[in-house]
Amino acid sequence: MSQLTVDSTATWEAELEGRIPPHLSEEIEIFETQIAQKRQGRIDDKVFAETRLRRGVYGQRYDNGQRHDGTASRALEYPCGDLTKGPNTVWDAPGMLRIKIPFGAMNGEQMEVLADLAEEYSDGIAHVTTRQDIQLHFIHIDDTPDIMRRLAAVGITTQEACGNSVRNVTACPLAGVCRDEPFDVSPYAHAMTHFLLGHRDAQDFGRKFKIAFSGCEQHACGLANMHDLGVLAQVRTTGNGTKSTERGFKVFVGGGLGPVPHQAKVLREFVREDELLPLAQAVCRVFGRLGEKRNRARARIKFLVAKLGIEEFTRLVDEELAILPVDERWTAYLDHLDVADEHPTRPGAALEPGPRPEGFAEWLGTNVQRQRQSGYVTAAVNLPLGDLTSTQLRALADTARRFNGGLVRNTVEQNIVLRNVGEADLPALYAELRAAGLGAPGASSLVDVTSCPGTDTCKLGISSSRGLAGELRKRIADSIRTAGVLADEAVKDLRIKVSGCFNSCGQHHVADIGFYGVSRKSDGRTMPHFQVILGGQWTENAGSYGLAVVAVPSKRIPEVVERIAGLFVAEREKGESFQSFIARVGKARIRQLLDDLTKLPTYLEDRTLYSDWGDPREYTLGDLGVGECAGEVVTAVEFGLSAAEREVFQGLLELDRGDAGTAASRAYAAMVQAARALITTENIDIGNEPDEIVGEFRTRFYDTELFFDPYAGAKFANYLFRIHGDAETDSGEEAHRRIEEAQLFIEAAHACNQRISEIQAAGSLRRAV
Amino acid sequence: MNATSTTRFDDLVKLDLKVLASRESAAAPEEFIPVFHRWITERVLPELLIDVADYSHVHEGPGVLLVGHDAIYAYDESRGEPGLLYSRRRETAPETAGIRTLDERLESLLLCAFRACDQIEAEPQLDGRVAFDRHRIELRVNDRLVPRDDEAALALGNALRRALAEAGVADDREPVGVKRIGEARDRLTLRTG
Numbered sequence: 001m002s003q004l005t006v007d008s009t010a011t012w013e014a015e016l017e018g019r020i021p022p023h024l025s026e027e028i029e030i031f032e033t034q035i036a037q038k039r040q041g042r043i044d045d046k047v048f049a050e051t052r053l054r055r056g057v058y059g060q061r062y063d064n065g066q067r068h069d070g071t072a073s074r075a076l077e078y079p080c081g082d083l084t085k086g087p088n089t090v091w092d093a094p095g096m097l098r099i100k101i102p103f104g105a106m107n108g109e110q111m112e113v114l115a116d117l118a119e120e121y122s123d124g125i126a127h128v129t130t131r132q133d134i135q136l137h138f139i140h141i142d143d144t145p146d147i148m149r150r151l152a153a154v155g156i157t158t159q160e161a162c163g164n165s166v167r168n169v170t171a172c173p174l175a176g177v178c179r180d181e182p183f184d185v186s187p188y189a190h191a192m193t194h195f196l197l198g199h200r201d202a203q204d205f206g207r208k209f210k211i212a213f214s215g216c217e218q219h220a221c222g223l224a225n226m227h228d229l230g231v232l233a234q235v236r237t238t239g240n241g242t243k244s245t246e247r248g249f250k251v252f253v254g255g256g257l258g259p260v261p262h263q264a265k266v267l268r269e270f271v272r273e274d275e276l277l278p279l280a281q282a283v284c285r286v287f288g289r290l291g292e293k294r295n296r297a298r299a300r301i302k303f304l305v306a307k308l309g310i311e312e313f314t315r316l317v318d319e320e321l322a323i324l325p326v327d328e329r330w331t332a333y334l335d336h337l338d339v340a341d342e343h344p345t346r347p348g349a350a351l352e353p354g355p356r357p358e359g360f361a362e363w364l365g366t367n368v369q370r371q372r373q374s375g376y377v378t379a380a381v382n383l384p385l386g387d388l389t390s391t392q393l394r395a396l397a398d399t400a401r402r403f404n405g406g407l408v409r410n411t412v413e414q415n416i417v418l419r420n421v422g423e424a425d426l427p428a429l430y431a432e433l434r435a436a437g438l439g440a441p442g443a444s445s446l447v448d449v450t451s452c453p454g455t456d457t458c459k460l461g462i463s464s465s466r467g468l469a470g471e472l473r474k475r476i477a478d479s480i481r482t483a484g485v486l487a488d489e490a491v492k493d494l495r496i497k498v499s500g501c502f503n504s505c506g507q508h509h510v511a512d513i514g515f516y517g518v519s520r521k522s523d524g525r526t527m528p529h530f531q532v533i534l535g536g537q538w539t540e541n542a543g544s545y546g547l548a549v550v551a552v553p554s555k556r557i558p559e560v561v562e563r564i565a566g567l568f569v570a571e572r573e574k575g576e577s578f579q580s581f582i583a584r585v586g587k588a589r590i591r592q593l594l595d596d597l598t599k600l601p602t603y604l605e606d607r608t609l610y611s612d613w614g615d616p617r618e619y620t621l622g623d624l625g626v627g628e629c630a631g632e633v634v635t636a637v638e639f640g641l642s643a644a645e646r647e648v649f650q651g652l653l654e655l656d657r658g659d660a661g662t663a664a665s666r667a668y669a670a671m672v673q674a675a676r677a678l679i680t681t682e683n684i685d686i687g688n689e690p691d692e693i694v695g696e697f698r699t700r701f702y703d704t705e706l707f708f709d710p711y712a713g714a715k716f717a718n719y720l721f722r723i724h725g726d727a728e729t730d731s732g733e734e735a736h737r738r739i740e741e742a743q744l745f746i747e748a749a750h751a752c753n754q755r756i757s758e759i760q761a762a763g764s765l766r767r768a769v
Numbered sequence: 770m771n772a773t774s775t776t777r778f779d780d781l782v783k784l785d786l787k788v789l790a791s792r793e794s795a796a797a798p799e800e801f802i803p804v805f806h807r808w809i810t811e812r813v814l815p816e817l818l819i820d821v822a823d824y825s826h827v828h829e830g831p832g833v834l835l836v837g838h839d840a841i842y843a844y845d846e847s848r849g850e851p852g853l854l855y856s857r858r859r860e861t862a863p864e865t866a867g868i869r870t871l872d873e874r875l876e877s878l879l880l881c882a883f884r885a886c887d888q889i890e891a892e893p894q895l896d897g898r899v900a901f902d903r904h905r906i907e908l909r910v911n912d913r914l915v916p917r918d919d920e921a922a923l924a925l926g927n928a929l930r931r932a933l934a935e936a937g938v939a940d941d942r943e944p945v946g947v948k949r950i951g952e953a954r955d956r957l958t959l960r961t962g
Contacts (some may be wrong), residue, residue: 010914062819069810076819078838079861092838094819112954119956120783120911123841124831125824138822138836140858384826391847392828394954437828456822470826614823616803 012146016153024152027159031055032145033646039083042649047642049086049628054165056098056158057144059086059628060137060457063093068622070611085141088626094138096457097122097147098161101410102193103171103186103213104132105340108406110154111397115390117147126393128386130450130507131210132170132410133161137457160197162628164205166284169193171213172221173409173417176342177371177378181215182235183247185222186340188276189213191333192231195277196284200684204288204636206299210256211280214541223412225264226255226510226542228301229283234270248272253283253313254305257504261545262302265310267317277330282320285684286313293635325685342420345405348375349424357431359439367443368426371419379418379429380443384473385451385466386414388438395436403429412507413495414450415443446486446494446565447476450507454500454517455612459625461500463517463528463554467613469498475558485562488569494578495538496561498530508533510542512578513564518551519621522600528554528612528619534564534582534590544579549587549594553609556597563593636684637753640677641746644670648742651735660735661728667738668727671720674749678707681756694724707752716741716748778915779870782860785909785956786878787845788886789852791900798825798832798851801844804892805835813888814881816840816862839865842885853889853901855882856911871925875908875932883936903938904945905962917957922949926959933961 020028034051037043043051066073078092085091099114106114114134118126121143122136129135139147148158160166169189176184192211196202202209211229214222224230230252235245248270255264271279283301290308292299305313333339367380381388381396388396396416400406404420411417421429433439442448449472452458454465479486499506499516508514514533519526529551536546552560567590572581582590603610611619651666672690675697679686682700686693701707702717709716719741729735802823809818817838824830829849835842839862845854857878860868868874886901908929915921926947930939939945951958 012914015914067809067819069806074810077817079817094836094838116913120913123822123824123834123836124847125827138820138841387824387827387830389824389827389830389847457820467823470823473826614799614802615821616806 012149016149019153020149021152021155024157024159025149027055027157028145028148028152030643030646031148033650034642035141035145037646037649038085043642043645045084045087047638049089050163051639051642052085052141052144053163053628054160055144055148056100056161057085057139057141058096058098058162059089059459059625060093060095061455061459061461061623061625063090063095063459064088064625065090065093066623068617068620070617070620073622086628091141095141096453097136097139097144097158098129099134099136099151099156099158100161100168101132101134101156102169103175103189103340104173104410105186106408106410108397108401110156111393111400111408113150113154113156115393115397117150118393119390121147124390125387126390127453128383128388128410128414128416130386130412130414130452130505131168132173132412133168134410135453137453157197162208164207164209166196166199166202166209166211169196169211169213170222170227170412172215172219173411174221174369174371174378174419175213175215176340177373177376177419178215178221179370179372180218181372182233183215184340185213185215185231185233187333187337188231188249188273190340191277192280195329195333196280199281199284200636200680201281201288202284203639205284206291206293207296207301209284209287209301218540220412220510220538221541223507223510224252224255224541226257226261226507227252227264228256228287229253229280230255230264230541231276232541236270246272249276251276251279254302254310255542256300256302257507257509257545258300259297259502259504260302261504261509262306263545264302265305265313267310267314273334274331277333278321278324278327279317281327282317282324285320285324286316290316342407343405344373344376344420344422346403346422346425348373348422350375351423351426354427356427357434359434359441360427360430362441363430363439364426366441366445373420375423376420377423377426379421379426379433380411381408381416381418381433381438382440382443382448383415383438384440385449385469388416392436392438395432396438399429399432399436402432413444413448415448442477442480444495445492446496447473447480448495449473449476450495450497450511452499452505454498454506455615455623458500458505459628460503461517462519462621462624463500463530464612464614465498465500465506465515465517467615468515468530468554468557469496471613472496472498472558472561476561479562485566485569488565490569490572491565491578494565507542508536509545510536510538511546512536512538513561514546515557517554519619520551520553520600522610523602525603525610526619526621527600527610530554530557532557532560532564532590532594534587535579537579547587550591550598552594552597553600554612555609559597560594564590567593636680637677640680641674641749641753644674644677644742644746644749647673648739648746651739651742655732655735655739658732660732661730664729664731664735664738665727667735667742668723670742671723671745674746675701675720678749678752681753690724694720701752706756707748709748709751712748716745719745779874781871781874781910781912781915783858783911784874784878785854785856785907785911786882787852787854787907787909788882788901788903789850789905789907791902794851794899794901796844796895796899798844798846799823800895801833801835801889804889804894805833805842808835808888814885815864840881844889852905852907853882853886855885857881871928872931872935875928876935878908879932879936879938902962906933906938906960907950908959910957913956915957917953917955921957922959925957929959929961 080092083091171189212222212227214224232250252264253267449469451469455461494512497511515530533546537543647670655663822834843854
């Protein structure tokens with residue numbers, strides 16, 4: 001009888017040894033330790049939640065252990081019992097993993113690994129998000145370290161993909177090949193990504209921080225206007241009567257969608273390329289220092305900019321810039337601006353007449369754009385709802401390798417773009433994409449509806465955005481096929497975007513026709529609705545935001561689209577844009593047009609309206625949970641103390657293994673880390689040298705008695721002073737004592753931090769009075 | 770992948786088993802959405818069922834999924850061949866508690882998959898329009914740490930034959946043909962029939 005002959009101890013850690021960059025390997029080991037700590041109840045729920053969120057490990061609907069079946073909420077009895085991975089979040093509940101793809105750029109090897117991961121740990125689907133990330137759903141937290149290792153081995157990290165951190169840095173997917181850009185912003189987005197990833201000045205935010213790069217002003221491009229920090233490529237002449245130019249950027253700050261959208265303000269009309277990273281760092285410092293921490297609804301930087309005014313905000317940024325310690329990384333990357341270069345691998349010959357595959361002409365008309373490089377084009381893969389299977393992702397990797405060297409970019413419209421495709425190769429490319437089910441026409445057009453996850457998986461979802469988007473795609477495609485009103489040339493390029501709630505992850509504010517999920521009571525029951533948003537502008541980097549016109553039952557939204565499109569086709573003036581048309585006819589007219597759709601039938605008259613798209617359960621808000629988009633507000637000092645706890649935990653494991661020397665060293669290191677964490681509340685620039693840390697700790701917390709315990713006085717501080725400079729020991733007994741002391745020292749640091757917070761709160765209160 | 774020892778791989782939990790639909794079956798994947806929701810509500814299967822996911826919009830995709838804690842069930846359309854996919858991820862349900870060997874696990878997989886097939890075939894909402902061919906089965910190792918060489922394929926194939934015989938799908942008089950399908954980079958996948 002044959003046997004399966006494998007090494008049963010095989011692990012991905014061993015399998016990938018030497019292939020993971022050391023800093024990412026260490027990061028993953030830290031997370032694995034934190035998972036072990038959480039299982040043993042040695043780490044606070046809130047701290048663990050934020051630490052997993054900062055690694056992209058997100059919650060998903062029903063992770064509170066409850067599911068509403070339409071009539072009652074029922075318990076989901078996960079086998080983990082009381083073990084949680086955050087407040088009210090059950091350990092065993094499936095979650096989502098957000099994978100950062102800086103400026104959406106992926107190569108063939110990365111696509112193949114993502115495909116493998118989707119199959120082995122998720123549901124076989126890779127989902128492209130509206131910020132160029134990839135998301136996998138239904139992931140168990142225990143699998144995440146191995147997933148992270150496999151990603152890290154191909155240069156991908158999930159670090160800071162969620163939580164109150166700098167999220168994925170996005171950029172125009174045509175950067176480098178666009179006909180309008182002054183230069184390629186990709187290497188600058190790359191530099192920004194790596195500069196701010198894990199940067200100490202970007203660890204103490206009250207909310208997330210999103211950065212986008214655009215190459216030009218007139219197109220949607222990178223959507224610079226709707227980001228916390230928007231960066232727009234500019235070139236200026238340097239004067240002196242010469243024709244020389246220099247690269248730089250117009251920088252925006254304080255833009256954002258969410259429930260209350262804000263247009264970004266101009267922070268700098270022009271910064272030179274060597275000034276960009278320090279400027280971003282200074283903005284992060286101001287946001288970290290002055291941004292709201294308690295009221296999460298007003299904690300994005302847009303509220304700080306609005307509160308201070310752009311002039312004062314600019315002054316504060318200038319102040320920070322003046323005192324920033326010089327960092328060689330600010331300019332070092334300028335010697336490597338070819339880091340994101342992509343070069344064609346096939347000739348750029350013209351498309352010759354000849355036989356074409358079925359559907360080629362339509363696809364060519366909607367999905368292909370000429371590049372600035374003669375003879376080359378970009379080809380968009382129109383993904384339904386941003387989804388593609390593992391098989392398709394692998395096929396795409398193969399196709400990309402054949403036609404452009406294997407490189408693609410994700411787009412904020414949830415598609416994928418192949419660049420540097422020779423025009424003559426288009427029929428063959430299309431044939432391959434079509435064979436893989438990736439040849440749908442209509443990219444970036446009316447049929448290409450964008451949607452956030454909504455009630456499918458999001459804990460905050462109110463209505464089924466994906467269900468609606470899927471239905472709209474079908475109906476629009478049908479209308480186009482049958483030459484209906486939605487086939488009219490006038491509406492072809494309109495954008496529809498759907499969010500499941502007011503938080504705008506589907507970017508409904510900047511769509512021509514946007515929707516966000518709400519609910520209404522009728523006949524004693526709840527009915528899913530969508531607010532209709534009109535007047536938004538996708539082009540000019542999300543040039544203006546739309547406003548809600550009226551809420552309509554979910555099941556009637558396709559009719560809303562048909563009526564609005566029909567009115568536009570029938571009554572628009574020559575050359576009139578959709579935004580101008582809406583402004584001219586007025587929202588009152590639109591409301592009147594839709595008025596009958598807002599009349600709600602009783603349950604007996606029409607039960608279908610009391611359930612949502614793609615979900616037969618009677619509609620309820622019973623599954624709404626607490627969202628994790630905002631992350632948990634965990635300060636830098638809390639993170640530092642958590643790291644100290646992790647260190648002492650590792651020391652404990654070493655002691656169990658009989659290595660007293662290492663155990664004692666870790667106990668000492670834990671105390672130093674805890675001391676450093678406290679110092680960061682007063683001096684964010686504190687270094688990592690133990691002598692410096694212990695010296696500052698003595699001055700700031702011992703001499704001032706801030707660290708003193710109300711009963712034990714200086715006792716715990718002296719634990720650190722006693723072994724500083726004499727940390728080495730081989731004695732098991734001494735190591736054991738030091739671990740206990742380290743734990744007490746960390747507890748004292750927590751108590752000290754609490755006292756400081758109370759003093760600061762009392763000070764704020766006095767100032768307010 | 771180095772095969773550095775010759776341990777029997779009885780710990781391999783992550784296995785997929787797909788029972789192909791008969792060629793006469795005629796149901797759209799979306800029709801499984803209400804069915805699977807009802808299975809959750811009425812606790813039709815003896816394991817924790819959590820959610821329904823609809824990927825019917827994706828070309829030859831996983832169709833409509835019923836996500837459980839231990840396994841995912843799907844009316845799957847991969848390769849353009851509809852069928853009931855049972856993808857085991859963990860074993861925490863009481864009925865899988867005593868599994869020790871690959872043979873026991875394959876028997877359990879067949880039991881779970883066939884039970885779901887029986888349930889679907891009897892669904893009033895589907896009106897008898899879906900039937901499964903229990904002789905056409907795909908077995909896949911959903912773990913790339915496991916070798917995908919000929920030796921592993923042979924061992925897995927033999928185990929599958931034994932499990933099918935145990936399940937009454939085949940016997941010595943009617944041996945089951947098993948062949949390997951897919952590319953080298955794919956997960957180790959076998960097909961009967």
